[in-house]
Amino acid sequence: MLQDKNPSKTDLSQLGEFGLIESLTKDIIINNASTLKGIGDDAAVLNFANQNTLISTDLLIEGIHFDLAYFPLKHLGYKSAIVNFSDIYAMNGKPTQLIVGLAVSNRFPLEALQEIYDGIKLACNIYKVDLIGGDTTSSRSGLILAPTVVGKVTPGKEVYRSGAQPGDLIVVTGDLGAAYMGLLVLQRENETFKANPQHQPDLTPYAYVVERQLKPEARKDIPPLLKKLNIQPGAMIDISDGLSSEIMHITRQSGVGAIIYANKIPIDPQTVLTAEEFNISELTAALNGGEDYELLFTIKQKDYDKIKHRKEFAVIGHITEEKGNYLITPANEKLQLKAQGWNALKT
Amino acid sequence: MLQDKNPSKTDLSQLGEFGLIESLTKDIIINNASTLKGIGDDAAVLNFANQNTLISTDLLIEGIHFDLAYFPLKHLGYKSAIVNFSDIYAMNGKPTQLIVGLAVSNRFPLEALQEIYDGIKLACNIYKVDLIGGDTTSSRSGLILAPTVVGKVTPGKEVYRSGAQPGDLIVVTGDLGAAYMGLLVLQRENETFKANPQHQPDLTPYAYVVERQLKPEARKDIPPLLKKLNIQPGAMIDISDGLSSEIMHITRQSGVGAIIYANKIPIDPQTVLTAEEFNISELTAALNGGEDYELLFTIKQKDYDKIKHRKEFAVIGHITEEKGNYLITPANEKLQLKAQGWNALKT
Numbered sequence: 076m077l078q079d080k081n082p083s084k085t086d087l088s089q090l091g092e093f094g095l096i097e098s099l100t101k102d103i104i105i106n107n108a109s110t111l112k113g114i115g116d117d118a119a120v121l122n123f124a125n126q127n128t129l130i131s132t133d134l135l136i137e138g139i140h141f142d143l144a145y146f147p148l149k150h151l152g153y154k155s156a157i158v159n160f161s162d163i164y165a166m167n168g169k170p171t172q173l174i175v176g177l178a179v180s181n182r183f184p185l186e187a188l189q190e191i192y193d194g195i196k197l198a199c200n201i202y203k204v205d206l207i208g209g210d211t212t213s214s215r216s217g218l219i220l221a222p223t224v225v226g227k228v229t230p231g232k233e234v235y236r237s238g239a240q241p242g243d244l245i246v247v248t249g250d251l252g253a254a255y256m257g258l259l260v261l262q263r264e265n266e267t268f269k270a271n272p273q274h275q276p277d278l279t280p281y282a283y284v285v286e287r288q289l290k291p292e293a294r295k296d297i298p299p300l301l302k303k304l305n306i307q308p309g310a311m312i313d314i315s316d317g318l319s320s321e322i323m324h325i326t327r328q329s330g331v332g333a334i335i336y337a338n339k340i341p342i343d344p345q346t347v348l349t350a351e352e353f354n355i356s357e358l359t360a361a362l363n364g365g366e367d368y369e370l371l372f373t374i375k376q377k378d379y380d381k382i383k384h385r386k387e388f389a390v391i392g393h394i395t396e397e398k399g400n401y402l403i404t405p406a407n408e409k410l411q412l413k414a415q416g417w418n419a420l421k422t
Numbered sequence: 423m424l425q426d427k428n429p430s431k432t433d434l435s436q437l438g439e440f441g442l443i444e445s446l447t448k449d450i451i452i453n454n455a456s457t458l459k460g461i462g463d464d465a466a467v468l469n470f471a472n473q474n475t476l477i478s479t480d481l482l483i484e485g486i487h488f489d490l491a492y493f494p495l496k497h498l499g500y501k502s503a504i505v506n507f508s509d510i511y512a513m514n515g516k517p518t519q520l521i522v523g524l525a526v527s528n529r530f531p532l533e534a535l536q537e538i539y540d541g542i543k544l545a546c547n548i549y550k551v552d553l554i555g556g557d558t559t560s561s562r563s564g565l566i567l568a569p570t571v572v573g574k575v576t577p578g579k580e581v582y583r584s585g586a587q588p589g590d591l592i593v594v595t596g597d598l599g600a601a602y603m604g605l606l607v608l609q610r611e612n613e614t615f616k617a618n619p620q621h622q623p624d625l626t627p628y629a630y631v632v633e634r635q636l637k638p639e640a641r642k643d644i645p646p647l648l649k650k651l652n653i654q655p656g657a658m659i660d661i662s663d664g665l666s667s668e669i670m671h672i673t674r675q676s677g678v679g680a681i682i683y684a685n686k687i688p689i690d691p692q693t694v695l696t697a698e699e700f701n702i703s704e705l706t707a708a709l710n711g712g713e714d715y716e717l718l719f720t721i722k723q724k725d726y727d728k729i730k731h732r733k734e735f736a737v738i739g740h741i742t743e744e745k746g747n748y749l750i751t752p753a754n755e756k757l758q759l760k761a762q763g764w765n766a767l768k769t
Contacts, residue, residue: 089447092667093674111474115510115675116582117659118478118573127458131465131555132570134523140561165464169524176568208478215485217561221523221568223479226465235463289649312464316627320439327440334637399470 084184107171110205119207129226131162145261152194155220161293161368163226165313167234176221178214216235239310239329241396243373250341255364256349257288311372317365320414335392432532457552466554476573478509484564490609497543502567508640508715510573512660516582521567525561586657586676588743597688602711603696604635632709658719664712667761682739
């Protein structure tokens with residue numbers, strides 16, 4: 076997939092600042108007219124003319140968000156860009172620039188940094204985002220990726236978390252829970268490998284869930300599709316911490332409640348099979364697993380006909396005037412949703 | 423100064439995500455019309471109308487850029503904002519928004535995070551910058567501050583590193599080398615304290631150099647002053663890594679050389695005295711110490727009269743057509759400048 080094993084090792088301390096920057100940034104492509112000046116000065120210079128500017132940051136910290144024992148560096152670079160792009164799509168915008176703070180152990184060779192940058196640049200090329208700057212420094216312990224994404228949106232077309240209204244339908248894109256099951260598979264294989272380094276993992280039966288963990292994609296198709304369908308969502312958020320917690324963000328900021336239906340939540344068959352194998356409920360993975368980077372949004376009931384035949388979307392519930400967030404189980408029980416999402420500060 | 427010792431300790435893991443964000447962001451003031459939406463959504467929303475947008479990031483990593491043994495958390499928050507603002511002034515712009523990535527050990531109590539945020543918010547209030555978002559997560563080891571600053575500049579008024587021309591004068595603001603001497607004082611006091619915890623340091627004789635290290639300021643006065651004086655610099659950069667390395671950035675990107683005069687470099691008397699005490703040359707501190715956050719820029723000779731009586735500026739040399747960067751010593755020797763600046767990747 077993205078694997079690129081390179082045996083050569085160049086010591087960062089011999090390279091110097093100029094050499095390092097040159098080496099990491101030499102093949103960067105600028106795709107957006109809004110980028111007037113990219114890498115190479117005290118700041119990048121952008122111009123958004125009649126557009127509003129969006130900005131967001133999401134950190135990836137070794138030992139918290141990833142384990143290098145099973146996370147290839149190029150994938151990590153790719154994912155660090157994707158999770159940031161996702162926040163811009165969640166505003167109904169388009170990501171246009173990325174600036175990357177990176178702290179690495181000085182035991183990392185240049186080639187390791189290049190792999191991370193290769194992943195970042197691949198994501199930027201695919202999503203037509205310009206890599207415009209950053210800060211690369213050393214770290215005493217552990218790898219830290221701190222990208223900040225800039226995007227644009229037509230004024231008035233932004234979608235906040237606060238715009239959900241009673242009666243609105245709750246819609247999700249894609250399927251949920253796979254990234255979490257992929258994480259569990261990778262962690263299990265890593266434990267097996269540590270116990271027996273001869274162990275050759277066969278990840279074929281888990282290809283989809285593992286890819287959702289190691290190489291997630293952001294829903295760049297959704298904002299243009301919503302525009303084409305003439306739908307302006309009421310509220311929107313990306314699903315990075317699990318469906319439960321994201322629904323609670325929307326209802327809290329909108330001053331409303333929500334009811335969702337367990338049997339409406341889209342879950343891939345491989346997620347279900349893997350969850351069975353791990354003896355957990357696939358619903359738990361979908362509600363609390365996180366890292367799916369799908370979009371969750373609300374629409375008016377009158378817009379239902381515009382989406383009902385679209386494979387991208389699933390209607391999973393509706394917004395209520397009464398506060399509180401509930402899940403209706405297949406047995407028709409009504410359970411209160413809890414934000415058991417992956418809370419980085421609890422690890 | 424900024425010290426704010428608070429004995430109470432609130433466990434982050436008990437607080438939850440909502441509680442933490444609320445606690446850190448409750449008293450944030452928005453000063454800029456360009457901030458349409460700050461903290462609280464997937465991304466902040468900005469509008470710069472007819473201005474160009476500037477963006478930059480500078481990381482501060484525990485054990486590399488600071489040591490918590492002598493760096494109070496509130497100062498650290500303040501400094502993390504200042505070093506980022508400085509990059510925007512170095513473009514001849516004005517910082518307008520800040521977004522802060524923060525990774526802390528979950529052993530940190532809430533009050534420690536609040537101190538960091540108090541420092542960030544103080545800097546934002548003084549510099550009229552809006553704190554518009556961020557990502558706070560845990561870290562396995564060590565504190566990481568990853569702010570990204572956004573600013574604005576009138577199109578055409580940006581000053582790049584690449585605009586220096588032969589014959590231009592080289593100008594610096596303020597004085598150099600003090601922040602580095604402050605660092606040496608703090609490190610020495612810390613060693614003394616470790617050897618003898620009863621030791622009460624008297625930092626009075628070092629007040630200025632220590633303040634330059636612990637509470638630096640960015641030169642927000644310079645872009646408006648240059649405008650008032652009707653000076654458009656050819657090239658400009660902020661002095662974060664030491665004068666030598668910054669001059670080399672300008673000459674390399676401008677395809678020129680430079681000659682600077684040791685006896686023209688502005689150095690505070692306290693820096694000189696402290697350097698003597700540490701038995702190092704104050705010139706070394708000025709050339710290679712870094713963290714002064716003064717501005718270095720070039721102007722046309724015809725503009726000399728506009729600045730010659732201004733206390734903010736010192737002319738330290740000139741740009742040459744012939745490449746190479748040289749220092750003329752007080753003994754009239756011509757030495758080649760080397761970038762021995764503080765290179766984070768070499769630590």
